[in-house]
Amino acid sequence: MNNNLYEHGTLAMLMAGKLSGTITLAELLKHGEHGIGTLDGLDGEVIILDNEVYQADETGTVNRITDMDATLPFASVHHAMNETTLTLPKADFNILNDTIVKEHNFKNVFVATRFHGVFEAVKVRVAPKQTRPYPGLLEIASNQPIFEKQNVSGTVIGYFAPELFGTVTAGGWHLHFLSDDRQFGGHLLDFVGTNLTGTYQIFDSLEQHFPVSDPEFRAYDIDLASLQADIQAAEGH
Structure with a gap:
């Protein structure tokens, strides 16, 4: 088993409004038991933990997804291996972006992280399901439901990517949250936690999978001039 991050689709595709599912969940899970x-x-934010798949939808509801024929336009997954223990006496995005990246020299590598504990505050957003003709991600991101919760026990899972790859995936941290009771989750916008414990995993390689059978993917044009700024605005932190 290779120590690699498997990604289907690209963030640039989502920015361009190419939102149709192009890989089944059954196929995706062959490449990892953890991911987002x-x-x-x-349609919502997907969290994959130990081969169990959850979706936080636009109403704030968390659903367990068991239909292996469900499709995704964009996902990142990995097999857990060669993990290093991560202890966070205090954590928020400032600490992740500054202290953690510098201490562990992450800036030029792809990294997975999972950490768990009681969070004093969590703020998430959830992408609402779109219908054709699909808008671009930036337009969708400006009108996404936001949910907040205090004193919630749960897990943060996601990835760090070098800024160099910021049109393939989100440069920096792209993290999702799922509560232990499976009642609250989404794309992490902000959080504060203390005494959190977990792991990180540095990947040897990135396996980028493209939906080459999808005619929309084959034909779409990218506005490179504005893409990076639009991605930063859409990511929301």
Whole structure:
């Protein structure tokens, strides 16, 4: 088993409004038992933990997804291996972006992280399901439901990517949250936690999978001039 991050689709595709599912969940899970993504039509935020798949939808509801024929336009997954223990006496995005990246020299590598504990505050957003003709991700991101919760026990899972790859995936941290009671989750916008414990895993390689059978993917044009700024605005932190 290779120590690699498997990614289907690209963030640039989502920015361009190519939101149709192009890989089945059954196929995706062959490449990892942990990960994040979104469903067909940008339908919510997907969290994959130990081969169990959950979707936080636009109403704030968390659903367990058991339909292996469900499709995703974009997802990142990995097999857990060669993990290093991560202890966070205090954590928020400032600490992750500054202290953690510098201490562990992450800036030029792909990294997975999972950490768990009681969070004093969690703020998430959830992509609402879209119908054709699909808008671009930036337009969707400006009108996404936001949910907040205090004193919630749960898990943060996601990835760090070098800025160099910021059009393939989100440069920096792209993290999702799922509560232990499976009642609250989404794309992590902000959080504060203390005494959190978990792991990180540095990958040897990135396996980028393209939906080459999808005619929309084959034909779409990218506005490179504005893409990076639009991605930063859409990511929301």
